Amino acid sequence: MSALARIRLDLFSTNLFNADRIYNQNRTLLPLAFARELHFAIAKQDLHNAAYRRQFHSCAFDLTMDRTGFAERGEEVEDEIAISPIAHSVAPDLVDEIVYDALVWSSLHGLVVGDRRVEGSGTVPGVGLVHAPFSLLPMPFPKRYWRQASELAPIFNELVDRVSLDGKFLQDALSRTKQADAFTSRLLDIHSEMLEKNKTEDIRLGLHRSDYMVDGETNLLLQIEFNTISSSFAGLSCLVSELHRNLLNHYGKNLGLDPRKVPGNTAVSRFAEAIAKAWNEYNNTSAVVTIVVQGEERNMYDQHCLTALLKEIHGIATIRKTLSEIAANGEVLSDGTLIMDGKPVAVVYFRAGYTPNDYPSEAEWGARLLIEKSSAIKCPSISYHLVGTKKIQQELAKPNVLERFLDNAEDIAKLRKCFAGLWSLYDADAVKSAIEKPDLFVLKPQREGGGNNIYGDDLRKALIELQQKGTEELAAYILMQRIFPTASPAFLVREGVWFQENAISELGTYGTYLRSKDKVIINDQCGYLMRTKVSSSNEGGVAAGYAVLDSIYLT
Numbered sequence: 001m002s003a004l005a006r007i008r009l010d011l012f013s014t015n016l017f018n019a020d021r022i023y024n025q026n027r028t029l030l031p032l033a034f035a036r037e038l039h040f041a042i043a044k045q046d047l048h049n050a051a052y053r054r055q056f057h058s059c060a061f062d063l064t065m066d067r068t069g070f071a072e073r074g075e076e077v078e079d080e081i082a083i084s085p086i087a088h089s090v091a092p093d094l095v096d097e098i099v100y101d102a103l104v105w106s107s108l109h110g111l112v113v114g115d116r117r118v119e120g121s122g123t124v125p126g127v128g129l130v131h132a133p134f135s136l137l138p139m140p141f142p143k144r145y146w147r148q149a150s151e152l153a154p155i156f157n158e159l160v161d162r163v164s165l166d167g168k169f170l171q172d173a174l175s176r177t178k179q180a181d182a183f184t185s186r187l188l189d190i191h192s193e194m195l196e197k198n199k200t201e202d203i204r205l206g207l208h209r210s211d212y213m214v215d216g217e218t219n220l221l222l223q224i225e226f227n228t229i230s231s232s233f234a235g236l237s238c239l240v241s242e243l244h245r246n247l248l249n250h251y252g253k254n255l256g257l258d259p260r261k262v263p264g265n266t267a268v269s270r271f272a273e274a275i276a277k278a279w280n281e282y283n284n285t286s287a288v289v290t291i292v293v294q295g296e297e298r299n300m301y302d303q304h305c306l307t308a309l310l311k312e313i314h315g316i317a318t319i320r321k322t323l324s325e326i327a328a329n330g331e332v333l334s335d336g337t338l339i340m341d342g343k344p345v346a347v348v349y350f351r352a353g354y355t356p357n358d359y360p361s362e363a364e365w366g367a368r369l370l371i372e373k374s375s376a377i378k379c380p381s382i383s384y385h386l387v388g389t390k391k392i393q394q395e396l397a398k399p400n401v402l403e404r405f406l407d408n409a410e411d412i413a414k415l416r417k418c419f420a421g422l423w424s425l426y427d428a429d430a431v432k433s434a435i436e437k438p439d440l441f442v443l444k445p446q447r448e449g450g451g452n453n454i455y456g457d458d459l460r461k462a463l464i465e466l467q468q469k470g471t472e473e474l475a476a477y478i479l480m481q482r483i484f485p486t487a488s489p490a491f492l493v494r495e496g497v498w499f500q501e502n503a504i505s506e507l508g509t510y511g512t513y514l515r516s517k518d519k520v521i522i523n524d525q526c527g528y529l530m531r532t533k534v535s536s537s538n539e540g541g542v543a544a545g546y547a548v549l550d551s552i553y554l555t
C-alpha cells in the first residue's frame, strides 16, 4: 500500500498517531499532489483532536511550501476568483455575522489569552479565557515583501550564530551600555563568566522572529527589530491564519476574497520540530524540555500550542518553571547535566528572562547563571540573547560590520537593504536632528516586551534631559529612524466587540536554527506573524495591548 493510501486509511480510522508517523517518514518523498490530497482529506475529516488537526494542516502547508519555494498557494490554483482589496464597505450586518463566527471559531480552536479581569487567568489553564484580539480579515500585503522577508530569515539566523561566537565583539559593543543599564550589565556579567571559563555551546538552537514594517515613503521593507529570546505568537499566529482561511472559505465569495491567498503558517509545528531535533541531539531519552515562564502569563495558550505538539507529536515531556522555581529546585551535576524535578534537562526554552521584572532578586540571576553553566541546550544562550539587543542591532548596521561576520556579498546586501537608520546617542548630528524633528525618530532603551519606546515630544524632552545628565546615560538608548507604513482600513476585534479603524501592520517572520558543532541541522524560514494596530498608536505589542493578531492576504 502506498504511503498516501496508508495515511488516508489512518485518517479515516482516526488513527492519527500512525498517520502522522507515516507522513513524517515519507514527507520528503511525497509529491506536491499529495500535499493537496492530504489537505483535502484533512478538510473532510472532522478530526476531534485540534492539536493533531493543526499539525496535519501544518504538514500539508509545509510540504506545499517546500515544493513551491514560498507559500504562494494561490499561484498553484487556476480557478482564481475575482480579487478586490479588503472591503471597506462590508455591510454592518455581514460584519456582525462574520465576527460572531470568528468568535465561535476562536473559542473552539484555542485562539485565546487569559482575561486579565479574572483572577487565576494568568496561572491556571482553563480559567478566565477570552479570545485573543484579532483582525477580522487578513491584511493585504504585497507578495514581493513577503518573499523578501522570508528570504532574510535564514541569513539573519546565520548572522546571529556568527556574532554569538565573537564574545569580544559583544562585550566591546555593549561596554558603554553596561555602565548605563543595570539589566544589560547583569547579562554581560554572565556572558563574561562563560568567556573566562572558555565555555562553548556545541549545540545551538535559535527560535527567532524578525519584525518588519513597509515604509510608505520609500516603499522599503525595513526591520524593526530581531528577537532572539522568547519570540512569541508562533502558536496563535498559526491559528489566526487558519481562522482567516476558514472565514474566507465561507464569506470569500461575498467579500471578493480568495482563501488561497492567505499563506500557510507553519511556525508552531516547526518550532516544535526544532526543539525536538535539539532534544534528539542531546541524546538522552529520559531528558525533558524546561520552559522558563513568568509567574503570571496571559499568553500561556500560545506557549501551550507548542508544548502540546512537543508532547503529542514528538513524545517529549515539558516542565514549566519560573526562574525563582529553578533557583529553588534546579541543580547542575559535576558533568554539567542540569537537573529539574529529578530529571535531566535537554533543552531550556525561555519564555521569560528578557525583562528585569523576571529577576526580582539575586536568586533569579543565580538561576540564569546555573542554566548557562549547564550542558543543557539553551534557547537562547546568553550570547544569542545579547545578539538580539537593540544596541547590537545598531552596531551591526554600522558600515563594514556585517562583513566581519558574513562572507557572501549578496547576503550582506540583502540584510543592509532592510536596515533602517540606526544611531547611537553619541552621534551628535543624529541627536541634533532628532531634537529638531522628533517625529522622524524613535528612542529605544535596551528593553524587550513592548511599551518602552519614546516618541514625539517625549523623545525631544528625553534627549535634552539625557544630554544634560552627561555621557554615561546616553548609552542606555539607541535612536532609530521612524518608519511610517501606509494605513488601510481594518476591522479589529477585542473582547467580542469590533471597531473599524485605519490600521498599520508589522510583519514578523519566524526562523529556526539548529547547529551541532560544524553541522547546520536546520536553518529555515518557517512561518509568520502579522500584527495590526490603529495607525495613531506608536507601540505594537499584542500582549501589551496595542495591536491585534492578523494574517496576510497576498497581493
Ligand code: ADP
Binding pocket: 211, 224, 225, 420, 442, 444, 447, 448, 449, 450, 451, 452, 453, 480, 481, 482, 483, 484, 506, 538, 539, 540, 541
Ligand atoms: P520591543 O522589544 O518592545 O518589542 P520594538 O523595537 O519591537 O521593541 O518596538 C515596539 C513597537 O514599536 C514595534 O512593534 C512597532 O510597532 C513600534 N516601532 C518600533 N520601532 C519603530 C520604528 N522605527 N518606526 C515605527 N514604529 C516602530
Ligand code: MG
Binding pocket: 211, 225, 449, 450
Ligand atoms: Mg518588538
